[in-house]
């Protein structure tokens with residue numbers, strides 16, 4: 001058993017240990033930090049980029065709804081006072097570097113309108129929003145990540161990490177828990193992912209801070225990330241598996257988030273490489289606007305404390321799950337058997353399914369010419385149905401699967417079966433994943 005798997009199995013064993021009425025054991029237990037699930041969203045926008053809310057308004061709502069960790073991932077900008085942009089709607093004033101954004105009339109969805117300022121004042125008081133009147137209009141000072149951390153941070157329950165979304169025409173990538181941003185382009189998606197990963201490693205390794213690199217919304221109207229792009233860079237460990245904001249072109253038979261994920265992990269498991277783990281986000285752009293769905297996406301992370309290191313280490317170990325509205329109560333893996341139990345808030349009938357890929361799978365992709373995506377026609381990889389095939393099904397909220405000798409890995413999904421699944425979004429651009437579902441990470445022996 002590899003060291004990381006041993007550690008995982010040990011952690012899982014400790015969590016699942018039965019009660020032993022033995023004093024020594026109790027003492028050992030008391031000294032051992034207890035792991036718990038934390039719920040977080042690592043993809044969101046505010047007025048710092050194209051989100052609708054002032055950041056404190058969005059953050060208050062996430063905290064109220066029980067999220068424990070959070071990152072604003074604004075397009076190509078960190079939320080801090082080093083603003084240099086002097087465009088027409090946002091600019092620094094003489095002698096300081098705050099981000100002042102011009103108050104605008106409604107029209108464009110992300111305009112900073114009076115009612116957005118009013119909402120913040122209702123919640124936090126008149127003085128909470130600082131305005132400057134100028135001949136060019138009224139400007140609103142945006143709060144920095146550090147100011148937001150002071151306002152909302154709570155050692156036990158709420159962690160805010162500094163982050164940004166590197167946004168290029170070829171790919172969107174989230175860099176989490178970082179204090180410097182960068183921008184890189186390339187002619188190909190695989191190239192921009194690969195170069196950006198190298199750049200991130202060069203910039204952030206050695207800073208003493210853990211950081212996370214995530215490939216966002218792999219398929220959307222402007223581009224598509226292929227499994228081959230992620231197979232080419234085994235160091236890339238995180239894929240945004242759910243994103244409730246992005247438009248997905250309809251490509252029958254070609255692409256699902258699950259088939260892409262399985263195609264990468266089948267390859268990685270058969271080449272003794274680290275898994276690609278999935279994250280759940282809602283990429284929120286406005287917490288009160290129903291066309292930008294918030295609170296249906298999160299990553300559940302099991303950690304012993306709420307620090308960037310504990311959360312990101314747990315994510316790197318794969319001690320996490322993906323959700324579109326369903327909480328998991330427990331996930332254990334002892335090196336052979338994956339057990340999962342969900343904790344639905346809603347009444348209903350539930351199903352646990354296990355998926356995996358066998359060692360003799362066919363890795364050859366098929367290619368689909370996408371029926372005109374909104375922005376381009378393109379070829380998209382599709383994968384053999386034997387990649388990510390169903391291995392077992394259980395009615396109810398719990399189930400388990402023991403790896404067989406020909407399995408490369410196993411992962412579980414819990415869904416609701418007594419109601420028509422809801423796919424967020426509109427028209428043909430709906431999310432490909434149903435709400436009220438959760439996915440474990442993959443596990444192998």
Ligand SMILES: [Zn+2]
Pocket residue numbers: 165172216217
């Ligand atoms: Zn994006």
Ligand SMILES: [Zn+2]
Pocket residue numbers: 043044045073165283
């Ligand atoms: Zn985004």
